[in-house]
Amino acid sequence: MKEETYGAWNIYDMTELARRRLPKGLFEFMHRGNDDEIAVRDNRLALDAIKLRPRVLRDVSKRNQEITLFGKKQKMPVIVAPTGSVGLAWYEGEIALARAAAAAGVPYTMASSSMTAIEKVAAAAPGGTLWFQFYMWPDRSLSHQLVARARDAGAEALIFTVDTPVAPGREYNLRNGFTIPFRFTRRNVLDVLGHPRWLFGVLVRYLLTTGAPRYMNFPPHMQTRVGALPMGRSVQSNASINWDDVRELRKLWPRKLIVKGIQHPQDAVMAADCGADAVVISNHGGRVLDSTTAPILILPEVLEAVNKRLTVIVDSGFRRGSDVVKALALGADAVMLGRGPLHGAAVAGEAGGLRALNIYREEIDRVMALIGTSSIAEITREHVIMPEMNGPVPA
Numbered sequence: 456m457k458e459e460t461y462g463a464w465n466i467y468d469m470t471e472l473a474r475r476r477l478p479k480g481l482f483e484f485m486h487r488g489n490d491d492e493i494a495v496r497d498n499r500l501a502l503d504a505i506k507l508r509p510r511v512l513r514d515v516s517k518r519n520q521e522i523t524l525f526g527k528k529q530k531m532p533v534i535v536a537p538t539g540s541v542g543l544a545w546y547e548g549e550i551a552l553a554r555a556a557a558a559a560g561v562p563y564t565m566a567s568s569s570m571t572a573i574e575k576v577a578a579a580a581p582g583g584t585l586w587f588q589f590y591m592w593p594d595r596s597l598s599h600q601l602v603a604r605a606r607d608a609g610a611e612a613l614i615f616t617v618d619t620p621v622a623p624g625r626e627y628n629l630r631n632g633f634t635i636p637f638r639f640t641r642r643n644v645l646d647v648l649g650h651p652r653w654l655f656g657v658l659v660r661y662l663l664t665t666g667a668p669r670y671m672n673f674p675p676h677m678q679t680r681v682g683a684l685p686m687g688r689s690v691q692s693n694a695s696i697n698w699d700d701v702r703e704l705r706k707l708w709p710r711k712l713i714v715k716g717i718q719h720p721q722d723a724v725m726a727a728d729c730g731a732d733a734v735v736i737s738n739h740g741g742r743v744l745d746s747t748t749a750p751i752l753i754l755p756e757v758l759e760a761v762n763k764r765l766t767v768i769v770d771s772g773f774r775r776g777s778d779v780v781k782a783l784a785l786g787a788d789a790v791m792l793g794r795g796p797l798h799g800a801a802v803a804g805e806a807g808g809l810r811a812l813n814i815y816r817e818e819i820d821r822v823m824a825l826i827g828t829s830s831i832a833e834i835t836r837e838h839v840i841m842p843e844m845n846g847p848v849p850a
């Protein structure tokens with residue numbers, strides 16, 4: 456069957472299509488950063504400043520971008536990152552994205568703050584690789600119960616996100632009247648009415664089936680309907696999280712344990728000491744703490760510090776196949792993609808998510824050939840020039 460492109464030839468096109476389809480408040484929540492959005496900009500500047508160094512005459516006629524991650528083969532060197540709002544972007548968007556990831560042959564990470572329950576997503580995407588992400592709630596025993604649900608649903612990896620002990624500052628959400636959980640105001644009602652495809656395709660569809668969107672992974676008393684609590688009283692934040700939580704999870708969780716939101720080499724070492732299997736070097740796509748260094752620039756230090764004790768994944772700002780290749784060349788085991796697949800799902804559900812992943816696949820394949828490599832293992836440090844060798848990252 457011919458793949459539908461939706462007119463998206465790259466991820467930036469997909470983002471533009473998502474912008475048109477979604478209410479402004481929702482799109483800004485799904486796309487923007489926090490505070491002055493310096494980190495969002497710097498994530499891109501850093502990736503752009505790393506240069507590729509091709510080798511030639513290597514016979515690249517047979518190329519393969521498979522990797523083995525945690526002992527399991529996958530078709531591309533990427534993972535779909537957890538994004539809490541995909542179920543607001545598309546009706547049961549978590550199922551759509553899980554199926555898209557399964558079709559692309561990569562893991563899908565479901566966020567705990569989803570609109571669809573983990574058991575339902577696991578059942579709807581058989582044959583896929585399901586990972587589960589969560590934040591620790593102030594009542595840890597409730598989080599541990601959720602972890603048990605993820606285990607029983609068959610999640611193969613658990614991601615503990617540690618970079619958000621308090622809610623981030625996102626003024627545009629307040630300006631747009633967009634809060635999580637959602638609250639109807641005159642302004643955002645007009646915004647929603649101006650986007651009938653989203654209104655009927657997503658919101659009305661929920662209202663007619665399962666009712667107003669709610670956090671289906673949360674215990675019943677915390678499943679606040681979209682429209683209940685003002686931002687800042689989020690049930691998610693727990694400012695007391697600490698390394699004992701990782702040690703405790705190690706005892707509770709029998710499969711792969713991943714700590715997400717690492718930005719310091721010593722924290723990666725701590726994660727290894729606490730028994731984690733992997734870290735995700737991430738500044739949350741520039742959405743939590745502004746003015747942080749682009750994770751791609753921290754990657755070499757982390758790899759050196761952990762010395763192969765754990766798997767190292769990186770994310771934040773990856774929009775092109777060439778970005779993924781740069782991270783692999785520096786030694787990352789895989790790359791997580793947040794907004795790319797999310798925006799694809801916002802445009803056309805499963806098919807849109809798959810289109811986004813296929814864009815990355817085609818670009819990775821092309822770049823591999825052009826730098827003279829036929830497999831991911833052949834992509835090495837010799838294929839990139841870091842900014843310090845190439846001039847500083849532009850201010």
Ligand SMILES: Cc1cc2nc3c(=O)[nH]c(=O)nc-3n(C[C@H](O)[C@H](O)[C@H](O)COP(=O)(O)O)c2cc1C
Pocket residue numbers: 484485486536537538539540566567568588616715737738739740741742770771772773791792793794795797
């Ligand atoms: C709309 C949105 C919601 C997100 N929700 C979560 C979440 O619930 N948990 C989490 O660990 N990360 C969350 N993230 C961060 C992503 O997992 C990932 O780290 C980030 O998007 C990577 O950067 P990129 O979007 O530039 O690819 C979210 C990101 C976006 C854009």
